[in-house]
Amino acid sequence: MKTLVKWYRWILLAVIFQFCVLLYINNVFLNSDITVSITEANKSKSVFTGDFKVPDNAKSISMSYNAEYGAYILDGVLHIVNVDKEDDREVAGKDNDKITYFKWLPDRNMVIFSSDTKNGQKGIVEISTYEPDSETLRQYPQIDGLTAKSQIMDIELSQYTNVVYAKIKTSDTKSKIVSFNVMSQYAHVMNLGADAIIKECSFVNKLVYQNEEKSVYIYDGNKKVKNKIPIDADKIKVLGIDLNDSLYIGILDSLGKVTQIYHQKINDDKVTDNWTKVDLKAATAVEDIIISGNGNIYTNDIEENKIINVISGLKASYRGEFIEILEGALVSKEENKVFITSLKEY
Template sequence: MNLLKKLLIWSIIAVLIESGMFFYLDKAYSRTSASDYKEVKSTTKSEKKTYNEVKVPENAENVQVSFDGKYISYCENKELKIVNTQDEKVQSVETKDNATISYFKWMPDSNWILICEKDSRDRINFYNYNPSKNSKNQLTDHDMKPLIIELDSKNDKVENIALSTASHVMYTKILHKNGKSDIYRSNVMNQIEKIKTPNNEIGNISILNLASNLVYEDKEEEEIKSVTQTVIKNKKGDEKTSTNISSIDFQDNSKRVLLGTDTQDKVYIGISEGGKISSILFGDLKNSTSEWKNLKLPEVTDKSNIVITNSGNIYIKNQSKSSVKNVVTNAETQYTGNFIEIQDKYIYALSNSKVIRTALK
């Protein structure tokens, strides 16, 4: 009996010790995990973003700024250079043998740059370049076939590219020597096709970031048009792409020009009077243009003086006063030098071969 009691007591003690050990380990693990998390969180220092007024050569052409101002790009003697504004290091982007830089453009929401190179066979090849890794990759489709546009002549050039980072759709405008233009569309798989527009008198182009519609100026018919593509499946499941081009219906016969689009798919149209913009009409293509907002400008201005940012802010630049004014808030910001562009709440301008950054008011 005594032996049975001893065995029972020791069994209970063992269970209590084991339970206590599990409880201790569980609490210790929980405390350690929480403590580690808090320690990492408390000791992690936010990266300090700095900006240095980097120098660019006097013969630099097509100076551009990345979306957050970390990089400045320009062409020098037909060579693409990229400068890091934090450490002022300069990178030279190499091209293939006998190829030349035809066009380049920063992504609207990342520090990647899209590059178009024209090769010795008068073809446009597309590349993306990541300056943080100094890596350059050619755009290809799912079969690893390069994305290429074959030009009609050596005088043809890439004049503009409108792209959506949301849908990965890109429209490329090729300008011919005779002033006519063609537009090519590439999708998320980098498959490319020419858009069959009613005519080739094409002005400014832009894209809806979310819906991926192309919006462009038809110079011959003096209309603003929208290009949509839909995928249709037949009974066998085969897919066919259907392209529809329609004119945006406005309520009057005023002359209009396309100013741009923002990341929320708003379209911005300038009402032209005597070759200058007197008001700005903007809204969503899903709604009737009668529901769009009409912003009357305090005074008429050239189209080139109007800046539409990705976030939908509207600015008027005054080169003679070296100022930029927000049309909605009337906040005016002075800057120094020759205006380059507006990116990430800053004005960038070139002064004495330096890129000067000024915070917008």
């Protein structure tokens, strides 16, 4: 009898234990109503300041998001420079595959770049990424069957959707837009003019595009549809998208200069005609307008070597030739030196 009681006790304990485990799985592990806090692995660091040397004929000089690394192209070779260690490395283009385009991701030390040849053969382009922290090189599938003049002119990568859009110029008047999904599979998206502008959102799979001074459209990569952006102006130009997915469009005068800037956040809904409008004090060339990642609008005064915050009117000075604005730093080049200085507005 005592033995049976012991057995019943063990069976009862086992049933209670299983019930508790199932209750936990149902109410905690599988509960979709729980709010999960996601911490990004790539925390923003303080922006590096300093300088480094580049050769006389270095092209396309650009910095990583925190200025820890610089990059440039020299004779088709992509160089990555560790600013603090003064270490200059050749990372791609050393053989027959000359590098023609690159850009840094806006929130991490990763550069995405392309070559317009494969083993010296024309009509083939390939996109790759390189992380200098770990020296990791990854390659997307090559795109072949293109014209001999084909060259990638722009690459847009969303760090949240992991979708890549690339603009491949195939002739003096035409370009192809292709996309790569998270599985690195690519697809043809559309054909545009050679001078078309493309800009990708960060948080939604949407691509903004515009043929030269024509209407602006948004392509929804999930639904595979496009919608024209409503804007009451005759001549417009896409200026950029900030890291919060706000789109900036310049309103142009008869000379092609920007007199107003319209901006609006892009989300899953359609863009409306409810724009925030900013008037410029003077008509400004498109190339002299800078949209920073955090949504600040600046104009570049080349004669005074100053950038001017359009909203606050505050200024910041730089040395030599302006290159770019990082979050908290100005990058410029004077002779053979690239300078990274704190962005101090006064």
